[in-house]
Amino acid sequence: MGTAVITGAGSGMGRATAELYLSRDWNVIAIDVADNPGLESANLQWVKADVRNRAELDSKIAAAVATTGGHIDAVANIAGVFPPTTLETYTEENFNFIFGVNVLGVLNVTAACVPHMQAGSSVVNFASVDGFTVSRGQLLYGASKSAVIMITKSLALELAPKKIRVNGIAPGWVATPGNAATGRMDEAAASIPIGRVAQPSEIAEWVWILTDPTKAGFVDGETIVISGADVMR
Ligand SMILES: NC(=O)c1ccc[n+]([C@@H]2O[C@H](COP(=O)([O-])OP(=O)(O)OC[C@H]3O[C@@H](n4cnc5c(N)ncnc54)[C@H](O)[C@@H]3O)[C@@H](O)[C@H]2O)c1
Numbered sequence: 490m491g492t493a494v495i496t497g498a499g500s501g502m503g504r505a506t507a508e509l510y511l512s513r514d515w516n517v518i519a520i521d522v523a524d525n526p527g528l529e530s531a532n533l534q535w536v537k538a539d540v541r542n543r544a545e546l547d548s549k550i551a552a553a554v555a556t557t558g559g560h561i562d563a564v565a566n567i568a569g570v571f572p573p574t575t576l577e578t579y580t581e582e583n584f585n586f587i588f589g590v591n592v593l594g595v596l597n598v599t600a601a602c603v604p605h606m607q608a609g610s611s612v613v614n615f616a617s618v619d620g621f622t623v624s625r626g627q628l629l630y631g632a633s634k635s636a637v638i639m640i641t642k643s644l645a646l647e648l649a650p651k652k653i654r655v656n657g658i659a660p661g662w663v664a665t666p667g668n669a670a671t672g673r674m675d676e677a678a679a680s681i682p683i684g685r686v687a688q689p690s691e692i693a694e695w696v697w698i699l700t701d702p703t704k705a706g707f708v709d710g711e712t713i714v715i716s717g718a719d720v721m722r
Contacts, residue, residue, distance in 0.1 A: 491562030492516040493700070494550065494602050496540055496594070499523035501665035502615070503567035505689035506696050507533070513697075516557040518550065520598065521568065540568050540594030546601040554605045561605045563700035564612040566595045571617075571667075574629040584629055591633035595640060599655075608652035611700045614641045616659040616712050618720040634659070638712045645710030654709040656699045661716025662686040683717030691715075 493510045497503030498519035504526060510517050511530045518534050519525070525535040534553045538545045554561060570590045574583055595614050602612070619627050620634030641657040648655055662668065662677045664686050678685050695715060699705045714720055 490514045490516070492518065492554065492557045492560065493563040493565065494518045494520065494561055494598065495565045495567060496520045496598055497568030497615075498528070498535075499526050501567075501667060502660070502663060502689045502692050503565070504528070506565050506567060506693040509690065509693040509697055510563070515562075518553045518557065518561075520546070520550075540566075540598055541589045543597040543601065546597055550598075550601045550605070559605070560607055560610075561602050562607075562610045563696075564599060564602045564606070564610075565696050565700075566598055566612065566614045567696075568594055569615055569617075571627070571630045573626045575626055576628065579629055587629045587633050588636070591630070592636045592640065595637055599644060603648065603651070603653065606651070606653050609702045611654040611656065611702070611705075612644065612648075613696050613699050614655070614657045614712075616641070616657045618659050618661045618714060618716050620659055620712075621714065621722045622720050641712055642710045649709065654699075654702075654705070656705070656708055656710070657712030658692065658695055658699070659712050659714045659716075659720075660687060660692050661714070661719040663692055664688055681717045681719045683719075685717065687715060687717065 495507045498507040499521035507517050507519050516532045520536045536549045538549050614637050616637040617634040619631040620638045645655040
């Protein structure tokens with residue numbers, strides 16, 4: 490049993506990841522701008538915070554860690570935003586929003602957690618297949634996820650002397666509430682070679698695998714594509 494910090498735990502894959510770690514008797518420090526959607530456990534601390542706000546994260550994570558054994562074993566940077574943008578529609582405001590949450594957020598949470606992390610612990614950053622291949626209409630989102638992939642490599646090098654591993658996950662189509670709301674899931678499934686979209690719980694399982702040093706102790710700086718052969722790089 491350890492302690493995991495999971496951002497974006499209010500919905501989709503973040504929620505599924507929080508549920509998985511709680512089901513395996515870990516302490517979970519869940520960080521989200523949203524309220525707890527109904528996760529219940531004595532091992533859960535719901536921390537309402539914006540990943541763009543480093544000072545808020547520093548104090549709230551330190552306070553939460555102090556009540557859960559004093560250290561963090563796993564960090565999952567899952568919070569992300571994905572409004573469509575093109576050269577026509579981008580603005581300074583939506584640039585700052587997308588890069589603020591998706592890129593600065595990863596840096597802020599990781600930096601706030603590292604002082605509480607020991608040798609053998611690890612970080613998993615959520616990128617996207619859109620960070621590897623172009624998704625039409627996702628100009629800034631794709632660029633932000635490419636940044637996450639490169640930040641994952643750089644942080645793996647920076648934190649290797651502390652024996653903290655940093656990896657990424659690049660999901661393809663996942664049956665999240667946001668995707669379901671688009672009404673395009675059946676169409677998406679038909680275009681995926683393996684014939685279906687992923688479930689949030691199976692992506693969460695990969696967070697678990699990557700943060701387990703007995704399974705993935707030699708995997709570091711890698712971003713794993715999980716797309717049912719939709720995107721191969
Ligand atoms: N859904 C997909 O198919 C898909 C595919 C590839 C990658 N991704 C990436 O996976 C991650 C999770 O996606 P999802 O679809 O499960 O997301 P989601 O929209 O269901 O949930 C995201 C959560 O992040 C929280 N959040 C947003 N901004 C925040 C902020 N500033 N501070 C703290 N919390 C914040 C939201 O409140 C929400 O609870 C994202 O990084 C996303 O870009 C998703």
